[in-house]
Amino acid sequence: MGDTEDGDVILELRDITKAYSGIVALKKADLKLRRGAVNVLVGENGAGKSTMMRIIAGVERPTLGEIWMEGERIHLDSPGDAVRHGIGIVFQELNLFGNMTVAENIFATRELTRGLFGIDHRAQVEKANEFLDRLEAGITADTLVEDLPIGQQQLVEIARAVSLDTRILIMDEPTSALSAAEVDVLFRVIAELKAQGVAIVYISHRLEELMRIGDYITVLKDGQITGHALVRDIDTRWIVRSMIGSDAKDFAREVDHALGDEVVRLEDITLPRAQGGYAVDHVSLSVRKGEILGIYGLMGAGRSELFECIMGRHGHYTGKVFVDGRELQERDTTGRIARGIALIPEDRQREGLVQCLSIAENLSLASLGQFVKFGFHIEPKRERSAIAEAIRNLSIKARNPDFEVTSMSGGNQQKVVIGKALMTGPKVLLMDEPSRGIDVGAKADVFRTMRRLAGEGLAILFSTSDLEEVMALSDRIAVMSNGRLIAVMDRTEATEEAIVTASAEGHKTRRMHA
């Protein structure tokens, strides 16, 4: 594994323990961050990565343990302390003010002023543009943040962190919304910062990325450090082993089952974009009973929008949706659910769960109509037993279904959203990035469930931006790019190369137009 003790340590965490009431998120963890290097941190969800970063950023204080910076013990009691020590952070969730311009966001709390004459907006915009150009973001600094797509917002967040001129820069999943080209640019900027002696902390679930840019790697599991090495000495196998304690499980493709008749057919689904062009560009597809169709594409390829059209979220789309050969006349979500379509949205917190309701109430939310007697009275007994069945079927770890849904882990919350969709008794299940934000173990669980449901005769469409996932899970693979359906291939003939090439197709043509 090589000697990992060399290198120039700028910040050291010693024996850090962080206990939240009743739960120990970090147990005596040590971490050394090296100057002029990319320090990679990996681990399953809930392993304690974010807690550790929040401690370094001064958001949380450790219960026990010491923080040393350049041979001196320091205390980080607030985010302000961290900034004073030259620590900057790009959080996983975007922390931008949507109602302000890009420049105002970048210079928030340290506005450029002209003495008593207030904020010098022109200077701010100019400086902000410099940072954005460095990231080749293609954004002008006087646009409002809320007008930008999510990938570009992430770039703004990165630009802000870079502009802080920090000595330690933490990036928590910075590439989750970026296209391949944007990732390349980001990596170039990281290399520049590295050359300037900045210590970069890089957190990501994408192992290829880590292998590409990491220098040192630290693996966390259940709040403890389980591995520390030089990236050049190890391979992805080693990472996975340290992360989950064994070699990667295969994504549950055990039994093959025969496919049935066509259940759902889309014809010419088109959704115009407000800025011109199409978010979904004349897409036609069909899925058979028991089939899993994986839709691969980059962020902004139009996958979510396609699902939303099928679900009746957008009133102004055109095209036809057929279920069991009959065209759907209902254009709203309620009607679509009644006709056997269910969606598991990409953003669990914003569109999947009602946070203040209990686990049970969330599960039965979409299917209350089934338990009704006399047209209005919900029969508690029938509701209870259906909820208990859903919990059992999906092996949701709910100690008490009356607890608030937010008291569960991300993976279990995702299962609640799946359970809610299944309780409506769908024929077609749409899953938008079903593995987003859940850990490896829960992922495998969700994938097994998907295979099982397909085996039971459900038609499943799922979207993902993970190549491995789409290859392992799908019976057929569709590739979308820039709103267009580029290719549909059978799993047996699909290659990773063909998929990646197809996923960039839509962007090429756009550039030619522009």
Add this chain to the structure above:
Amino acid sequence: MTSATQTAAAGPATGGSLLLTLMKLRTFIALFAVIVFFSIFAPNFLSTANMILMSKHATQNAFLAIGMTFVIVTGGIDLSVGSIVGLCGMIAGGLILHGIDLPMGYTVYFNILEVAVIVAIVGIVIGILNGLLITRLNVAPFIATLGTLYVARGMALLYSDGQTLPNLVGRQDLGNTGYAIFGSGTWLGLPVSVWMLIVVALGAAYFARFVPLGRHIFAVGGNERAARMSGIRVDRVKMFVYMFSGFCAALVGLVISSELMAAHPATGTNLELNAIAAAVLGGTSMSGGRGTIGGTIVGAFVIGILSDGLVMMGVSSFWQMVIKGLVIIIAVVVDQAQRKLQARVTLMQMAKQG
């Protein structure tokens, strides 16, 4: 009643520290405290006559607060209820005194029950108006209902040119006597208005727990987008809560004008604020998603008893306002503290169980 309406209550129902239990019961403790306090310091407070008078006053608040609770649970607000009270009282008075003039020279008079139904429909129609403004035209609830507040009050004043409609006894030959029943009638020793409240409150509590639309109210307030994606017709839910709030306000208009046997166009001014205060005191969260009918009713009684008791003690009305305001602020502060404590206790329990 509260145990039956804990639909949106947070976290585990059992366990937790003593402090948490005390905080959860704070509205009851407050009710108990004001009753004990005034029975010691206010003369005649515990007399039957006074009790009935106070429960009548509190009833008026409670009606409005029940409607308001549903509205606030969806994340909205209904400022128009006070004006609806005034307008509905005037319409009831007008129907009894003048009937409706038909074009060919006839005048139609209605009996008391018909008057009550028409007035209720007027309240619901104003609710529909609020709902349409909010759902179809995307006006913020605060602004939409502020607008209808002015419109309804103005119409009430226009109706009689600002005059009181006195002496609503009706005429024997027209068959519209007996209007006093809503305000001063009694049945089994309790005022009719209190019976009406019991019916509406039980109905609302049942509705919140056992009817799909009632459950949807909480989902819409908790996370509107998720509710929409779950197939809940969000606009329909919102229409319903404003209609129900308008209906509750119409009932109050009936009760007050019947009690006074006169309709004054300024009746019900500022009642919307009392209703909001009662709902908040009863644990309804202004950000939506949380609230119970039982809590709201206790809240309405705390506010009602507080104001009547202070009057009986001879506290100046200026001080009364100060005290009422402080009580509301304290209620919300305790509510926040409870939520924090609740979260901690839930975490502890999770940790203990594994």
